[in-house]
Amino acid sequence: MEEAQQRQQPQIHDRINAPNSSENANVNDQSPSPRLKIYMWWFRMTIYTILVLACQSVGTILGRLYYDKGGKSKWMATLVQTAGFPILIPFLFLSTTQNKTPTNNDYQTKSPSPLTLASIYAFLGVFLAAVCVMYSIGLLYLPVSTYSLICASQLGFNAAFSRFLNSQKFTAPIVNSLVLLTISSALLVFHADSSGSTKASKGKYIIGISCTIGASAGYALMLSMTQLFFSRIIRRATFRVMLDLIIYQSLVATGAILVGLFASGEWKGLKKEMDEFELGKVSYVMNLAWTAISWQVFSIGAVGLIFEASSLFSNVISAVGLPIVPVLAVFIFHDRMDGVKVVAMVLAIWGFASYVYHHYLEDLKSESRRGNAS
Numbered sequence: 281m282e283e284a285q286q287r288q289q290p291q292i293h294d295r296i297n298a299p300n301s302s303e304n305a306n307v308n309d310q311s312p313s314p315r316l317k318i319y320m321w322w323f324r325m326t327i328y329t330i331l332v333l334a335c336q337s338v339g340t341i342l343g344r345l346y347y348d349k350g351g352k353s354k355w356m357a358t359l360v361q362t363a364g365f366p367i368l369i370p371f372l373f374l375s376t377t378q379n380k381t382p383t384n385n386d387y388q389t390k391s392p393s394p395l396t397l398a399s400i401y402a403f404l405g406v407f408l409a410a411v412c413v414m415y416s417i418g419l420l421y422l423p424v425s426t427y428s429l430i431c432a433s434q435l436g437f438n439a440a441f442s443r444f445l446n447s448q449k450f451t452a453p454i455v456n457s458l459v460l461l462t463i464s465s466a467l468l469v470f471h472a473d474s475s476g477s478t479k480a481s482k483g484k485y486i487i488g489i490s491c492t493i494g495a496s497a498g499y500a501l502m503l504s505m506t507q508l509f510f511s512r513i514i515r516r517a518t519f520r521v522m523l524d525l526i527i528y529q530s531l532v533a534t535g536a537i538l539v540g541l542f543a544s545g546e547w548k549g550l551k552k553e554m555d556e557f558e559l560g561k562v563s564y565v566m567n568l569a570w571t572a573i574s575w576q577v578f579s580i581g582a583v584g585l586i587f588e589a590s591s592l593f594s595n596v597i598s599a600v601g602l603p604i605v606p607v608l609a610v611f612i613f614h615d616r617m618d619g620v621k622v623v624a625m626v627l628a629i630w631g632f633a634s635y636v637y638h639h640y641l642e643d644l645k646s647e648s649r650r651g652n653a654s
Contacts, residue, residue, distance in 0.1 A: 325588055331581030332594075333601045339574035340605050341612060343416075344424040346567055348613060349558040353550060355541035356568070357416040362408060362537060364572030365530035368580070372523055392513050400509050401525070405532020407502050412533065413540070414495035421488030424613060425606035425621060430489065431598075432461045432628045434496035438595040441504035453638035460631035461599065464624040503591035506583065522587060526579045596635045599628065 339361075346357055392400075419427050436458045443450065506525070514521060541547050557564040585594035606625060610616075 328584035335578035364576035401528035405529040409533040409536035411498040418492030428605040438500035457634040464627035
């Protein structure tokens with residue numbers, strides 16, 4: 281049963297390496313050479329990785345800057361994480377509908393009904409809204425460096441969810457990576473830091489820790505469910521499908537967050553908040569606008585990595601950006617980079633390197649199989 285599920289999932293090595301099965305022989309003869317396919321895959325992976333690393337760092341820094349310079353609305357800080365989706369709509373007219381998944385009969389299935397797609401988008405959208413709220417609370421009560429390093433825990437959560445939902449195989453390097461990243465996050469959980477870019481009380485600090493861990497777990501689960509939906513239900517991996525997912529789930533999430541914004545009454549204080557923003561009204565608007573744009577571009581990179589590899593790989597690339605934000609926070613917000621944070625950062629980098637080593641070994645095995653087949 282498990283082998284059948286793995287054959288149905290469009291794994292990255294099945295896409296970039298020439299399969300050995302005879303049923304795909306005709307397809308491979310007409311497709312580009314395996315080496316060209318590998319180069320194209322690495323090109324797409326590089327683009328998506330740059331989008332994730334750059335926009336994650338910018339979005340997090342701008343989110344902390346909003347609070348640091350006078351922003352107080354948790355719902356507004358949440359709204360900008362999803363409300364930038366209209367900038368992606370023009371790309372719908374430029375995207376191609378050419379399917380880049382294999383033409384194996386396993387994937388030639390009937391497209392899901394509009395009701396099924398709407399249900400998926402609605403579910404992921406509401407889930408995304410809840411995750412964004414928790415992220416906003418965590419960023420409000422925690423120094424941005426502590427917040428970013430705790431987010432490393434989402435890789436451990438994602439690995440667990442991927443094992444059960446996506447049949448992810450665990451190897452020694454993956455296990456080592458998860459242990460290191462878990463210890464990195466645990467160090468910060470028990471290390472209260474009241475200095476730096478926020479002056480939260482101990483109670484609010486604990487709330488911030490709890491919400492950040494909860495958001496990390498929620499985001500990891502959402503990534504795994506996204507991969508599951510695409511491998512089992514949608515079974516297409518085109519740029520158009522990726523845009524549809526991001527736009528529609530962001531639309532649903534934005535609607536849910538707007539309900540919270542008006543229900544909480546925070547919308548009444550937004551004008552005063554803009555007037556009192558330390559950097560001025562224009563900077564207030566620009567901060568929110570660029571935060572919204574950053575998170576939408578980040579979504580393109582994150583979902584693209586899920587398409588090209590897996591939800592776990594997408595999370596690993598996101599973890600690469602962990603050292604970037606704390607270092608920037610030292611210069612921008614004067615956060616204190618003490619010994620505990622340095623150790624946590626080193627462990628996070630070590631954990632990431634271990635996961636990259638796992639993929640290096642997998643590539644070596646793939647090259648060896650191709651050499652034996654030829």
